[in-house]
Amino acid sequence: NAGVTQTPKFQVLKTGQSMTLQCAQDMNHNSMYWYRQDPGMGLRLIYYSASEGTTDKGEVPNGYNVSRLNKREFSLRLESAAPSQTSVYFCASSPSDRVYGRTEAFFGQGTRLTVV
Amino acid sequence: AQTVTQSQPEMSVQEAETVTLSCTYDTSESDYYLFWYKQPPSRQMILVIRQEAYKQQNATENRFSVNFQKAAKSFSLKISDSQLGDAAMYFCAYRSGRSYNTDKLIFGTGTRLQVFP
Numbered sequence: 490n491a492g493v494t495q496t497p498k499f500q501v502l503k504t505g506q507s508m509t510l511q512c513a514q515d516m517n518h519n520s521m522y523w524y525r526q527d528p529g530m531g532l533r534l535i536y537y538s539a540s541e542g543t544t545d546k547g548e549v550p551n552g553y554n555v556s557r558l559n560k561r562e563f564s565l566r567l568e569s570a571a572p573s574q575t576s577v578y579f580c581a582s583s584p585s586d587r588v589y590g591r592t593e594a595f596f597g598q599g600t601r602l603t604v605v
Numbered sequence: 606a607q608t609v610t611q612s613q614p615e616m617s618v619q620e621a622e623t624v625t626l627s628c629t630y631d632t633s634e635s636d637y638y639l640f641w642y643k644q645p646p647s648r649q650m651i652l653v654i655r656q657e658a659y660k661q662q663n664a665t666e667n668r669f670s671v672n673f674q675k676a677a678k679s680f681s682l683k684i685s686d687s688q689l690g691d692a693a694m695y696f697c698a699y700r701s702g703r704s705y706n707t708d709k710l711i712f713g714t715g716t717r718l719q720v721f722p
């Protein structure tokens with residue numbers, strides 16, 4: 490029972506390099522999210538996707554792009570990494586059908602990204 | 606836009622004692638869900654407790670309970686009989702209800718809880 494799987498777990502980039510963080514869930518959830526976690530800032534929402542084919546900006550979308558490839562996968566891309574994007578990134582998924590009270594999000598293990 | 610505020614960056618408690626973590630939120634919505642998540646040093650995000658806004662009864666999960674004050678937009682977490690394993694970062698979170706055409710899930714800045722033997 491994998492749940493939410495994020496890759497990679499650690500990454501060091503040079504300023505200006507690009508990379509894609511991968512996220513996949515096997516719980517048949519409609520909603521998926523990308524967050525960044527910085528000390529004292531909590532989890533800030535970068536982008537989210539309520540269903541396959543739709544994406545919406547969160548609180549801090551600048552410098553990021555996302556793709557909801559299919560229902561299972563939601564990737565986050567940094568086109569030109571900057572030191573300000575050094576952070577821990579979390580992917581999460583959640584059922585969007587809130588009728589039965591199954592509303593909580595399930596999280597991946599996080600990716601620690603350092604941009605030098 | 607909805608916001609979640611946790612005004613206590615750090616809290617401490619002695620083992621077996623009770624501690625309360627505060628959370629306030631701002632919203633114009635009437636239908637929503639509130640959560641407390643725990644993040645131990647392993648970085649894993651663990652759901653502690655969930656509250657539906659339409660339910661007047663406060664949620665409880667073993668040693669964890671909430672004080673949900675809808676009019677005051679307050680959602681505090683009480684941990685009874687604290688254990689060393691409760692030491693972690695705790696996050697309060699808000700999600701819009703199914704009445705609204707949005708699926709945002711937003712978090713507060715967190716409270717770091719230390720538990721002393």
